[in-house]
Amino acid sequence: MKKILILPGDGIGPEIVAQAKRVLDVLRNDGLAVETAEAPLGGAAYDQYGSPYPEFTQKLAREADAVLLGAVGGPQYDTLDRPLRPERGLLAIRKDLNLFANLRPAILYPELANASTLKPEVVSGLDILIVRELTGDIYFGQPRGVHVNEAGEREGFNTMRYAESEIRRIAHVAFQAAQKRNKKLCSVDKANVLETTEFWKEIVTDVAKEYPDVQLSHMYVDNAAMQLVRNPKQFDVMVTGNIFGDILSDEASMLTGSIGMLPSASLDQNNKGLYEPSHGSAPDIAGKNLANPLATILSLAMLLRYSLANEAAAVRVENAVKKVLADGLRTADIYEEGTRKVSCSEMGDAVVGAL
């Protein structure tokens, strides 16, 4: 019996997670052996326990085989002290569970080709996987802070840092992902300026020897940001550090124009993972039954694939999503003329029906 912890989170989180839970219920009725628990994370956790990643949630998260998250954050928490803010809960659970491998697909669904701001010929058929290191880099590097420097002036400082083993393990994840796809891996760095990323490049190049079937290339981060706009289809899998991955994966998702469709997985060494939509908590539409639940439902599919090793169930969910798109159902964020605008829960109904 596998354990799934559900973290609805903040904003639209509870609404979109509710639809994913209905999908999970269908699968359980059909024999999927999972038990679920629920806990707060982010702002909701602060409200209830005074901390964005409280012990209550931590205990359940450590026990779980997989975690499904809605989204965290909201304007009412912006004035909190930094360690209490919702995103701190997200960073804390990633670090606590050692979820170093963040997989972020940027896929353009043919039915949604018009949603992109890019010309159809540039993005049609787009299918990139960004592998972002998630527990190292300047996100967690010490020392950090704001102090008065030797010149008597205030200054802020942070430390970018990558140890060899951290680079090796994410490189392996990326090469293995590329092996299952089109066998092309682009490692992104700023090796012409930053020693950390020159070291990154050296280690990735070394790991490449174990994957002779994968074609490895290297690209500077500034060029990668350009190439994603110029010709995104040149990429298959991209691998990079935490901060560059944060920037490039958001840029890549937006190329599709339908970030409400994009799931993500954050995995540890043993395929325990946290799954969440690539989009945020959208406080402006929270509670209005307007949000797109498909990225969360597709995150559940990734959960089934990676943490539960249940490819059949994953494909079943993904096919149900494809079916509702083919049927012309659209939430407001992906609506265009000639399609049928539905609410968040109606989209959930449709996916449940399509299963």
Added chain:
Amino acid sequence: MKKILILPGDGIGPEIVAQAKRVLDVLRNDGLAVETAEAPLGGAAYDQYGSPYPEFTQKLAREADAVLLGAVGGPQYDTLDRPLRPERGLLAIRKDLNLFANLRPAILYPELANASTLKPEVVSGLDILIVRELTGDIYFGQPRGVHVNEAGEREGFNTMRYAESEIRRIAHVAFQAAQKRNKKLCSVDKANVLETTEFWKEIVTDVAKEYPDVQLSHMYVDNAAMQLVRNPKQFDVMVTGNIFGDILSDEASMLTGSIGMLPSASLDQNNKGLYEPSHGSAPDIAGKNLANPLATILSLAMLLRYSLANEAAAVRVENAVKKVLADGLRTADIYEEGTRKVSCSEMGDAVVGAL
């Protein structure tokens, strides 16, 4: 008599600079009081003096009122020791001359609207100015390197660092640029994760008090990378640190699809500056008379405007460029059917003619 130092650099550098020099000659014939000198930078400087920023060049650069650069870099230098590589020369001259304010316009010329990979309605009329801090941040922060850490493992590390005065002075440049434009400034940070950029945000917010006519907003860097794709025309001026600016300014230039058109300026406190095209040294087409000289010619226009305070001459050069575009002349990088494909020097001829 103002002094301009010309640095042809590597790759297509000498070809494109040659055309800008012809433009400058026309202006001198018409009475512009400047004297010029020439020196190598980057790979060319390594070849001649064994250093990418040799004393010969440094001395002339310090004496000059403005510097016009082609581009640096080439594959033949990739195996050199890091401190000898061409881009080190570029970083060195920026730091040496204290060129902390990098201004990178991303403008879509109406005639070149088709060159963009984005839909016309998303980018038509695009006119963003990115103000990038250029002498601080993780580019220059100490400590840095690769060492064996306490766990006995090799690791790479770099330091992001910004002192209050560094943030203040670039903020002033950005607010003043916004005052001359549409009075909107977006400061880009990752304040939810990095103390350095939380401090950045605090200082920029403080400087804003002196510019009540400018509307200041803040955006996380990952969101900025998305918004540039989703709706770039929401931006007027953006200001950010060195590494985020490196990434976002390249992304923004590529939105236009015609990076061969985009100039840049890097200024010190007294409007002494280094001017260079936003594109690179394009070793693949070097020496073939194929390159687009317009970004370099427009860099010369920025030089006239900022370092020589000669707005009339700047506008004259810019109008000549607009004229040749309107006349349908295109180098290969911006060629499309129905226009006339010309070489680098023919483009130079045309601009000289249009002056």
